[in-house]
Amino acid sequence: MNYIAKPVGSFYKDSACEFVVWAPQREQVSLIINDKTYPLRKDDLGYWSATIKEAGPGTQYKYQLDGDKILPDPASRAQTQGVHGPSSVVDPEFNWNDSDWMGIPLGEMIMYELHVGTFTKEGTFASIIPKLPYLKDLGVNAIELMPVAQFPGSRNWGYDGVYPFAVQDSYGGVKGLKELVNECHRQGIAVVQDVVYNHLGPEGNYLSEYGPYFTDKYKTNWGKAINYDDAWCDGVRSYYWQNALMWLDEFHIDGLRLDAVHAIWDVSSKHFIDELRMKVRQLEQETGRKKVLIAEFDLNNPRYISSPEKGGYGLDGQWVDEFHHALRSLITEDYSGYYEDFGTAKHLAKAFKDSYVYTGEYSKHRKKFFGSYPETNTFDQFVVFSQNHDQVGNRMLGDRLTHNISYEALKLAAAAVILSPYVPMLFMGEEYGEKNPFQYFISHTDKELVELVRKGRKEEFSYFKWEGEVPDPQGEETFKQCILSWNYEKDEKSNTLLSFYKRLISIRKGSRALQNKQRQSLNILFVDDATKVI
Amino acid sequence: MNYIAKPVGSFYKDSACEFVVWAPQREQVSLIINDKTYPLRKDDLGYWSATIKEAGPGTQYKYQLDGDKILPDPASRAQTQGVHGPSSVVDPEFNWNDSDWMGIPLGEMIMYELHVGTFTKEGTFASIIPKLPYLKDLGVNAIELMPVAQFPGSRNWGYDGVYPFAVQDSYGGVKGLKELVNECHRQGIAVVQDVVYNHLGPEGNYLSEYGPYFTDKYKTNWGKAINYDDAWCDGVRSYYWQNALMWLDEFHIDGLRLDAVHAIWDVSSKHFIDELRMKVRQLEQETGRKKVLIAEFDLNNPRYISSPEKGGYGLDGQWVDEFHHALRSLITEDYSGYYEDFGTAKHLAKAFKDSYVYTGEYSKHRKKFFGSYPETNTFDQFVVFSQNHDQVGNRMLGDRLTHNISYEALKLAAAAVILSPYVPMLFMGEEYGEKNPFQYFISHTDKELVELVRKGRKEEFSYFKWEGEVPDPQGEETFKQCILSWNYEKDEKSNTLLSFYKRLISIRKGSRALQNKQRQSLNILFVDDATKVI
Secondary structure (H helix, E strand, C coil), X not given: CCCCCCCCEEEEECCEEEEEEECCCCCCEEEEECCEEEECEECCCCEEEEEECCCCCCCXXXXXXXXXXXXXXXXXXXXXXXXXXXXXXXXXXXXXCCCCCCCCCHHHCCEEEECHHHHCCCXXXXXXXXXXXXXXXXXXXXXXXXXXXXXXXXXXCCCCCCEEEEECXXXXXXXXXXXXXXXXXXXXXXXXXXXXXXXXXXXXXXXXHHCCCEEEEEEECCEEEECCCCCCHHHHHHHHHHHHHHHHHHCCCCEEEECCXXXXXXCCCCCHHHHHHHHHHHHHHHHCCCCEEEECCCCCCHHHHCCHHHCCCCCCEEECHHHHHHHHHHHHCCCCHHHHHCCCHHHHHHHHHHCCCXXXXXXXXXXXXXXXXXXXXXXXXXXXXXXXXXXXXXXXXXXXXXXXXXXXXXXXXXXXXHCCCXXXXXXXXXXXXXXXXXXCXXXXXXXXHHHHHHHHHHHHCCCCCCCCCCCCCCCHHHHHCCCCCCHHHCCHHHHHHHHHHHHHHHHHHHCCHHHCCCHHHCCCCCCECCCCEC | CCCCCCCCEEEEECCEEEEEEECCCCXXXXXXXXXXXXECEECCCCEEEEEECCCCCCCEXXXXXXXXXXXXXCCCCCCCCCCCCCEECCCCCCCCCCCCCCCCCHHHCCEXXXXXXXXXXXCCCHHHHHHHHHHHHHCCCEEEECCCEECXXXXXXXXXXXXXEEECHXXXXXXXXXXXXHHHHHCCCEEEEEECXXXXXXXXXXXXXXXXXXXXXXXXXXXXXXXXXXXXXXXXXXXXXXXXXXXXXXXXXXXXXXXXXXXXXXXXXXXXHHHHHHHHHHHHHHHCCCCEEEECXXXXXXHHHCCHHHCCCCCCEEECHHHHHHHHHHHHCCCCHHHXXXXXXXXXXXXXXXXXXXXXXXXXXCCEEECCCCCCCCHHHEEECCCCHHHHHCCCCCCXXXXXXXXXXXXXXXXXXXXXXXXEEEECCHHHCCCCCCCCCCCXXXXXXXXXXXXXXXXXXXXXXXXXCCCCCCCHHHHHCCCCCCHHHCCHHHHHHHHHHHHHHXXXXXXXXXXXXXXXXXXXXXXXXXXXEC
């Protein structure tokens, strides 16, 4: 048997719609549209399908499993009535006018992470478009969208998504995202999409009804581990690499930021991340457009970003949290929680020189020797930041660096990131010293779940010596407080900071020295810990 | 802090004994000898130690943890009163006379797997020595001992060992094993030791009282997974690589067969298997003796045996069960259980040509596409067999191939293994068609555990369509039935088979063609399935 992974979802084309759903252990799967039932046919690999003439764009549908439960499509492209409602057939037509766009290599990106829901008051894709000239003027050439896969309710960071193929309806859905990407490309801005392939959110997650999407072999911090290597894993693997190709191909997205790949457990002879990279490289060849793959992981293991010839998984790059920790603990003098492993100028010098701070040294916090030196990896494989959604939002009060350090220190932090040999990433608003926090927020409908999240947040901060009350994650006010103020124009300091950021980015772009990516080409002159001069 | 892993155990030298035990989370650890208590001192990494003048070889000792439980040493070298009794200081002196011995590379080995307890009536190391001329005459130049680490009772395959550093007392302990190795080397025979680094047995396992040896992150089929990558893992990792070096250095053992390495879970940037290989290669350099590392694993993942330059873990070789399955299912026409993935001449031809049968094809039994092609690996990295302890002993009745196929087919199986391009391994007694079975046996003292094992064995066979009663694993008779009969002299057919094995081995040794290890140099002419000609 050859492996023909069927594209999953509903595909409208030539006045008919093909419905494909993977449910390998089910005996009977039917499609339900307006109380009418259509039987599906199963193939050898467990894909059920049928082509239905009368189902045009906008058609609402569900599947019935073994004559019992009636559920939305795991590969739904739209959930216009939320995560528990029916799935929708979408219109594949879109007038792209970015045919000249070729993408941007990671090493040339000036990244800007943003959360669609709080970037503007409207919280939509459409409302980002008027801000693009501002970003362009700032010098940013790549925006990174926090996850936009359909999540429960309208307030969520996105990591609780339960329909990896559906674009969050409250943000503007499929059409809204395509319009944003199209306009970004027209203005010379790349779009990187944050995607979550290590878990699904807790509410509206019906995947296990359809098939063995999850496994008990491993544990994750956020729920059941996804089945990448156990019996029936191929349907799951192809579900996720199809998802990657959907963003990169159908939506013209320029790159993916793969959330917490250390929680993608896979002992197959070909790791899922390696397989994903191969599929994406193939797409690059077909389209002639650069597609960037960036991993987030907490392993200090260069294998993920090393070349396949050296046994690596060949990703373009990775986030490097340790740079942040070294920088932040040094300038804030906060040594609580996991910052206990950082805090001296030596740590920051190591972050500048070796990309990882821990390359085999003993970590007090982890209680083990940790990490390997990324000897063969170039500087432009590492994305650095002084703030990001996690490092701000996972503080108890979601307080930004603006609240923690002096105005002059803010400039220092900006320079450390932007003039580093790495790929700099800003977190929305930091460039003008936004004072509104970025807190953790949800809008689940399951009350028990809400209580669990509230409890979990409180426990999460027990490590740190932070004072005060944890904001209610479910509260609408918590969300509203996080919307960017955009008040830089009224505030002189904000305005000056913004100009400073622009100047730094412009220096970076103009300096050839800062574009030298070879590890051997950099010398760090470490003076001493007391004066904190590097 | 630099990592100085202390050698763990008790070391008698210059009329004093140094005691070292790792217990990083304990507040107080004392040594107890003859009701006398000696306090130990703790270092930064959690190693407790003291040097005691009056403790000579034979001294029995235990440790007391935080003034409470009194337990044997996890790195005990001898348990003369069984797994629950005190540990013993051993005499390090031994008159080796194998200084000319340089070891044998894996590719030149003709291996012979044996279980010490049933190889002879006496069931000891000493009783193997008189059989060495027989093995030499057969053509064997490497014996592989099933695990000899101290296990509960006197009847066990060895995979229930709970003192990785102690040599099973009923087999003859430290001295018995050294004498066997010394004599093997004198007669030109290498000794490979089977070691279990993926779990500990269920009875007499006190390790978790001492430290975080185990982790809940992963699951194994045989009990708690060993902590190779979580907090405090360094003490565990060094415990096991020290163990490897003990066998290879102190006992002059020539190689290790690493049991089920797929159950050694480790996401560190340096996998434990990779670290172990580095330690062993260093020992090779220091001693000038070849040390062979062979892994057992069920992943068809060449990474374990590929070169470190290609991102591999660099082991010398591996067992390849799929060769066995392809051969066995073809000649026995047994397609039950996991044999459903095999059974045609095509499968066997694939095993001959590609080393793995599954190099990316769909496996019906595993319900997934499985394996990768070991393109860069040479033939002499794969150990093959038509029988071994698992393939015989994990049949319900422990019935050998002798019981399942005709006399002529036995010869065919022997030729398939011995004239293969791989490293052949015989299972004790197969060379003369031993008719005594090799069943599963234990001698636990914990009654509940015995019941669990009995139940487990019954369940294990539900996949297969085997008839009859499962022999009682705890019964002494079950064990006794497995002792080799050695009756080849009285039986003409046995005698002829033995001669046939000798002749095959001699042909293998004499043929240059069979010593060509390059993958590109072999052609398999597959004729067709119906005639079963390859």
